[in-house]
Amino acid sequence: MNNMNDEIVYGKNPVIELLKSGKPVNKVLLLSENKNLRNQEIISHLEERNIPYQFVTREVLDRQAQRERHQGILAYVAATEYAEVEDILALAEQRREDPFILMLDEIEDPHNLGALLRTVDAVGAHGVIIPKRRSVSLTGTVAKTSAGAVEHVLVARVSNLVQTIKELKKKGCWVSGAEAGGQDVFSADLTGPRVIVIGSEGRGISRLLRENCDELVSLPMNGKVTSLNASVAGSLVLYEVLRQRRYSK
Template sequence: MSEINDEIIYGRNSVRELLKADKPVNKVLFQSEGTGTNFQELVEVAREKRIPFQFVEKSALDRLTAHAKHQGVLAYVAPREYATVEDILGLARSKGEDPFILVLDEVEDPHNLGALIRTVDAVGAHGVIIPKRRSVGLTGTVAKTSAGAVEHVLVARETNLVQTLEELKKEGCWIAGAEAGGVEASQTDLTGPRVLVIGSEGKGIGRLVREACDEIVSLPMKGKINSLNASVAGSILLYEVLRQRTAKTSP
C-alpha cells in the first residue's frame, strides 16, 4: 500500500491519481533500473502536463521514502496551487496598482524562497515567478520559512523565464536585474510597473535572463564580502522599491 509522507507521494496508483487530479506537483522521480516500460504511461502524463521528471537509482527512492514500498515512483507535491502570470497581473489591476513582481532565476534554497515570499507579502508586491527547472518549488520547508505568507502570495512557475520577461515588457513592465556592478538601486527610478530579478545563490542571474533585463541594479558594499545572501539582497531591494513608491505617492 502506498502512503503519503509529508511533501511526497509514492506508489504507482497514488502518483497516477495525483497526476490525473491536476494537483500541484513539483517533480516526479522514476526508478531508472529494472523498470522496462512500466512507467511509460506516467512519464507521458508528466511530459504532457510539463511536470519536471527524472530517472534515479532505486537507492535514492529507498532513502527518500525510508525504504517503504515506493514501487519505483515518487512525486513531490506543492503545499498549494501555483498561480499564473496573468493571475499576478490581474491582482495588480484589481488593486489599481502598477505591477510589482519578483522573479527568481534558479534559486534552489527553500529557505531563501520562503524568506523572499514573506518579504513579498510584507512590501505588498503582487507575486513571485520561478522557473520550473533548476529551482526549488513550493515545498513544506518553503511554506514554513515563509511564516504563512505562502498562503497569501501568488507564485507562478514558468518554463521559460526569458520569454516570460518579454511578455511582461509587453504589459509595460520595466525589468531590473540585481547584480554587482550595476547602478546603485537607490540612485535609479524603481517606481512604475516593476519586475525585480534575483539570481541564484552561486551563479547569480543567467546570461540570457540578464540580457532580457532593461537595467542592472546593485547594493552598495562597504565591507570585505562582495555579495549577500539571495534572500537578504532581494529583501533589501524589494523594500527599496516600496520606499520609492511610498515617497512618490506621499503628499
C-alpha cells in the same frame, strides 16, 4: 534532492491518481531500471502537465520513501497551489496598482525562497515567478520559513524565464536585475510597472536573463564582504521599490 519535509506520494496507482487530480506536483522520481513501456502512461501525464521528472537508482527511491513500497515511483506534492503569471497581473489590476513582481533565477535554498515570500507579502508585491527546473519549489521547508506567507503570495512556475520577461515587457513592465556592478539601487528609478530579478546564490543572474533586463541595479557594499545572501539582497531591493512607490506619489 528534495527536502524530506515535502509531502511524498509513492506507488504507481497513487501517483497516477495524484496526476489525474490536477493537484500541484513539484517533481516525480522514477526508477532508472524501468525506462520502458511500464512507465509510459505516467510519463505521458507528466509531459502533458509539464511536470519535471528524473530517473534515479533504487537506493535513492528507498531513501526518499523511507523503505516503504514505492513500486519504482514517487512524487513530491507542492505545499500550495501554483498560480499563473496572468493571475499575478490580474491581482495588480484588481488593486489598481502598477504590477510589482519578483522573479527568481535558480534559487536553490528553500530558506531563501521562504524568506523572500515573506518579504513579498510584507511589501505588497503582487507575486513571484520561479523556473520549473534548477530551482527550489514550494516545499514544506519553504512554507515553514515563509511564516505563512506562502498562503498569501501568488507564485507562478514557468518553463522559460526569458520568454516570460519578454511577455511582461510587452505588457508594459520594466525589468530591473540585481547584479554587482549595476547602478546604485538607491539612485535608480524603480517606480512604475516593475519586475525585480534576483539571481542564484552562487552564480547570480544567468547571462541570457541578464541580457534581457532593461537595467542592472546593485546594493552599495562598503565592507570587506562582496555579496549578500539572496534573500537579504532581494528584500532590500523590494523595500526600495516600496519606498519609492510610497513617497513618489
